[in-house]
Amino acid sequence: MFVIQYFIPHYPFNRMSHWFSDWFAIILACAIVLGALNLMKISIQKVIKKKPGWGYAVVIIASFLLITIIGLSEGEGFREPGTWFDWLYVYVYTPCSSTMFAILGFFVASASYRAFRARNFEATLLLLAAFFVMIGRVPVGDIISGFMPEGARLSNLASWIMTFPQTAGQRAIMIGIALGIVSTSLRVILGIERAHLAGE
């Protein structure tokens, strides 16, 4: 296993990464069967044992089976407009995912309410940066600071923060991350890190 790990990344072939992505896709297709069966197993157990909330487990099973059967029976063109699969996608899947996404609007507010407090110098910087960028990006910001010279208006301040200090921070983080990834990959390749492989 060690040998496989070691050799694969260095295998001198241009097709290599193509193969890897193809194989990975195929493995995924098989693995999702495991995942789906696990979800079904847990839901069915809930129903059989009449655990609290078993009614919802029935809904999970029903909706899962519904879309799977429809999707598999509709053949290759299952995604074309007008199919039942597409209907479920447009009228069930999409509203759910976009609402879940939209909930973020609320959480952004509650997180700022709680977290942006001037506890110490770092937190104050966090607060101020967020504040200026936030207000600099709606017209209200420029109305408030309209009396200032052009360069010092809030919208310009906001874009200055975004262009310079923000870039600096991002860059430091990125370089750090890349080095971290290199080092982690090396640990895996050298076999020092094997937690994910049942510590053979």
Place this chain on the structure above:
Amino acid sequence: MEHFALWLGGFLTLGIFSFLYKDNPWYKLTEAIYVGISAGYFVVVYFWDNFYSKFWVGVFPHKRLNEAGELVAGVEPDYWLIIGGVLGLLMLMRLLPKVGWISRWPLAFIVGATAGLWLINYFASFVMVQIQNTVTPLFGADYNASLFVIVGNIVVAVGTFTGLIYFFFSKEHKGAFGSAARVGIFFLMITFGASFGYTVMSRMSLLIGRIDFLFGDWLGMIR
């Protein structure tokens, strides 16, 4: 059907929003529908896109026949894909308790290949490129840069430098080194604050879109 679809959309949208109040049966129902549908959705998509289109069609390509029934253009089957199929099959062995351990093989393959693939890629595209981008003159050749930009360039240089100091693991953050690391944290905090503030806008527009669906598309109160 159109009425039903709109009401369904409204029902699901409000169901999820109701979670903000507290966990409740309406949310649980919506959640169950959503989880079931999305899990099934991915099973279907993986089956057709990955298993069928990639593996099956790849190994057994469609024979294209013209109207007279002659073979027109045969795509060469790609037998390398069978290895992927075998690895996938090994993965499925997990279902049989006795040989479940064999599924570690494809897993090891993925982990190993991932580590290898990312190693150089990340190094080249992040470390090298970022360093290259940071190397810019503080002020232009003809001294025409505005004060804002000069200060900004200095800030970028100092920020990147001290930010990296913060990430040093093998040296204690003490003395001058410690102060530099602290400046580094300040830059990180400004970065985080700014990106947070920046994101608020796009998150809010998503929310506006959803509310517009409720009052506009569904209930027709907004034109």
Place this chain on the structure above:
Amino acid sequence: MSTKAKEILALALIFAFSLIFYIGKVLGWGAVRFSTTVSLIVILLVALSLLWILILTIRGHLVERRIVFLYVGIAVALPLFMTLSQRIAISPEVEAVYNTLEGLPEGSKVLVSFDYDPPSAPELQPMAEAFLYYCFEHDLKVIMMGLWPQGPMQANMAIEKVLSDEKIKSKNLKYGEDYVNLGFQAGYEFVIQRMGSDFRSMFPTDYRGTPYEQIPLVKNVKNFSNIDYCFNLSSGFPGTREWVQIAVDRYGVTLGAGNTAVQAPQMYPFMRAGQLVGLLGGMVGAAEFEFLTKWIGKGTKFMISQSFAHVIVIAFIIIGNVAFFRSERKTGLKR
């Protein structure tokens, strides 16, 4: 009344409310609008209640998350019903788009590419509507297409909306003569590349399946040289960057663009270099453009919602800090 009963009552009210308005919609009631006075009163009330929360906080009652949620909901929802004129400062980028449009003589051919999908629609759809409205009003011929699969659908929605306007309706515009939707083509930037030599090779038919050469509007359009102005609505790749690099740099097209707020800052270099003539950035851009074209669309309303939401978030940050300083004074420093 117990909490449970209250909750059931609330549910029933929501249901009744939805049902009534839905029936209203089917029966064709008009939209709900607050007059300016009512809007101002509502804003005042909200502001007063915020002040009250501030006072409560100073007194030591911390408001919980759900109150924050409630206010965000109010801030986003109410402005959608309001009639408010926000003083909108027109930025030069937006003005540039408008000026270019104004410079086009009647009958000029305008190509609009819809390169986005529904999640970005709140920002880009209002731009699309205002743009089409202006084109139709000034008798410009519009050719639409999409590099994103869902783009042409967004285009159809915008067309439908604009055509329902009284003024435009009276012009009796015809599909195929005054506007046409060529549909989606896969191939990312290569689509633009191919269009450089021949539109028809990329779009053999329009989205309805009518062959290219049978559409009067585009019959004589061979490539970009027959197009007077190009406009691109984009939320990612492929989008404005690709249009600039290929259509502008190689074929010398005049290009304007509408972008999401997240993407817009990356386009400023193109603006400065003159490769992009005008840019509508995010909801602000949409609102400004609506103001210029006098199309009363959602951009302006959405913008007010957006401003309100930001103000609410900032208000709660202030309230949070007040609470923090208060507790610090009382209990000494604690993390």
Place this chain on the structure above:
Amino acid sequence: MSSHPMTSRPLYFIILSFLFTFFPSCGGSSIALAQAEPIDIATTQMIPDSEQVVVEPVTSLIAADHKYDDGGMIDLSWVPSIDDQLVASRVIGYKVYRIEDEGEPEMISELAPGSNTYNDQSVERGKLYSYFVSTLSINAETPSVRTAPIEPQREWLNYELLNVLIMALVLGGAVIYFIETARRGKKLFVRKIAGLEAVDEAIGRATEMGRPILFIPGILDMDDVQTLAALTILGRVARIIADYDTKIFMPVSRSLVMTAGRETIKASYQAAGRPDAYSDDMVTYITDEQFGYVAAVDGIMVREKPATCFLLGAFFAESLILAETGNSVGAIQIAGTARPAQLPFFIAACDFTLIGEELFAASAYLSGEPKQMGSLKGQDVGKAIAMAAILIGILTVTIGDAWNVEWIQNITTGLVDVFSTR
């Protein structure tokens, strides 16, 4: 779906070129210059009632083997027709023709006016190719002279990317060197990482309260290094949990992560000597879909009320939804991701956040093994090189530009070249 993370597939493409690049050959380069050997191509598409617009052909057509590839490309370059002007051009484009092994000319591409290069990627080694380019006017076509036949070559090492290889070797060498040093028993100092100091405390708290621990390994699959890092941390955490006898629950959004997670926890329980306490139900798959997964995890958080949440791995827009919900049920949250866009949300809503690189350092740190610590030291060498390069680079470029000193400018150019990737 637009918010859904892109899979790393496009990156494989980069890798592809990369792996390639390193694999050698030293083919001689061959350049074929156009020879005076005009080809007759009938002018096409006569349009009646209009005069034929004849344009000048392109000149100096050169076909050359593409450097450092597998032998599947030929580069063409030429000087555009003098009729190809920016304004009022009579040229509407170019057609590239290829002749394979002295066969019939075949049109392989149509290009825009102003083009002066083409890259033919559909050639094969062992065959001879020659080319000509014809200039198109509105109704006529003028061919250029034809190039001499050329055979594409395969090279084994991309010398252009040699600097990347060397840099990678230096860094890799540093990491390996320090791992070896540590293995031989030299003590290495590693600074404290706040979030990790709290791990023990957080697990202890869950034990005291009798509530479960929730572990979320991000929403990407096993082909992302962040997920690997999260699972290695899971290994250490699960070990402690097994000792404390606390409940751990790990809902995941990828089937492979489910399998890997089970293996990891099982191994940790075995190492702790309590294999009987392990059960497969600790790890559950929910759905691959980003927000469907979040909806379910939110539900789990509210219903199970975990005392501690670990949010480690690759997160996207869902980061804040999860962190805020976790916060609202009063859990201690330890988060970490290498996605810069999501870090602010974790900082705002979680108690401890591992910032970027700290996530990757975490498993080494938690393990306490000298070998692992050694790799951290190696990372630091990388940072030191980066910092030195930035410092020297900025100084030289500023001085060099401001006072126009040539030798200093040369240093800068050299430095930038060392770090250039193309």
